[in-house]
Amino acid sequence: MxxxxxxxxxxxxxxxxxxxxxxxxxxxxxxxxxxxxxxxxxxxxxxxxxxxxxxxxxxxxxxxxxxxxxxxxxxxxxxxxxxxxxxxxxxxxxxxxxxxxxxxxxxxxxxxxxxxxxxxxxxxxxxxxxxxxxxxxxxxxxxxxxxxxHREGAPDLYPQALRSEIDEVNRWVYTEVNNGVYRCGFAGTQSAYDAAYERLFTALDRLEARLLNQRYLVGDTITEADVRLFTTLARFDAVYHGHFKCNRTKLNEMPVLWAYARDLFTTPGFGDTTDFVHIKSHYYEVHRDINPTGVVPAGPDLSGWAQPHGREALGGRPFGDGAPPGPPPAGERVPTAHNPHVGDDGLVHT
Known part of the structure; x- marks a missing residue:
């Protein structure tokens, strides 16, 4: 980290x-x-x-x-x-x-x-x-x-024509969301926490509005911007909502962002690299200043990640003119016990 x-x-x-x-x-x-x-x-x-x-x-x-x-x-x-x-x-x-x-x-x-x-x-x-x-x-x-x-059919995650917009989106997503959850979790005073909390959820509401009528953050294909946002969303309900006190709403209570996150999760490369057991173990066991006992909670229920998301109706082409990657190498697959949606082939199954 x-x-x-x-x-x-x-x-x-x-x-x-x-x-x-x-x-x-x-x-x-x-x-x-x-x-x-x-x-x-x-x-x-x-x-x-x-x-x-x-x-x-x-x-x-x-x-x-x-x-x-x-x-x-x-x-x-x-x-x-x-x-x-x-x-x-x-x-x-x-x-x-x-x-x-x-x-x-x-x-x-x-x-x-x-x-x-x-x-x-x-x-x-x-x-x-x-x-x-x-x-x-x-x-x-x-x-x-x-x-x-690059493999044949690899996407262009940082297309030249969209770089300035991707860079702009990445800057405020990093400041307000990727780092925003940490600002909440490690706030040392009530006033610092209150300000961080307000700032984070203002940004998440902004993302809800941005993604309401477009499938991806920039353009009509997956870009670097989507990768950067996804990894925070994937940890939101499992860790940030409780452990970091980002608890106005869970991700699964924000309808647009929840559907967007599930869309990416079921896209090869995203959900099949997500290890919920490792995620929870790290935050709850390492951050003893926040969680002195090191006890890792049993919840939340993560079974909804592979539910239909309906985002295809917005159009867009996940890999542009390319194609999705095949199964990950055997030695790099997330164990099914760590992510209930990953099959023996290492891919997410809906």
Missing amino acids: SGGTYVEPSFERDTTYITDRITVDGAGDGSGDGPWPVEAGRYRLVVARACPWANRAIIVRRLLGLEEAISMGICGPTHDADSWTFDLDPGGVDPVLGIPRIKDAYDKRFPGYPRGITVPAIVDVPTGVVVTNDFPQLTLDLSTQWREH
Whole structure:
């Protein structure tokens, strides 16, 4: 999860990341140690399914069909104050990087790395050093720099003609919604919470209005903007409504956003990357300042995610001129026990 600090009276996120980029020419933005050229098989994307920021990268990688070009290491849902760990792997060691925690890749490049050890992160496999954890730029580069390795039929998630609108939508969705739920959850005073609560639901009402007569946030196909909003919506009822006190209404009580979220959930790449068990485990077990007992609630009932959404009536083409991805690789499938809508083939079934 991207770094954040609890600061009285309100939550402020640490937004200083390693801004190196992996680019076609390897030049990146000129600020890093590179060069980091696009090269199939060279890099490993390290994620945690619990984390909404990492979940974005999982979704984009899957939609674009980059599984063979960029391998993926999956951390467990919980971590200590030090680092995310590879406790899902045999012996608690990532089989490609040979390390027990992602912090090792940070420290190998920056000894004593002073900032948050976050996911998603991309690691250079030959050297074992972290390349970047700049999660907003990371997914854009997967779309724009890795085109040579996209699957046949991959969507254009960041079309040139819509980039300015996508960027604008992403800015306020990040500020008001993606980060807005954290502003509520980690508010240190009543007044800070009240302001954050009002701000969040004002934004959600704005999204209800925006999506009433259009299927997707920008244009008539799925874009980066939809990916970024979805990962917050997928966690809303399971975590944010109760744990973060975002409790004016549940997602399933906001008819437009609920239908929009179900539309995406049943689209290959979205629901089949959503691990509700990991999501709940992370927030309720790690955030002991909010939930001191670490008890993970049994609810809520998540069976409604695969119900018909009716959004097809608005038109739109999820993948534009392309096609949906096939089943995820066997080793990357979300267990059915963690998401009741995922079948043995790794896909969501309605």
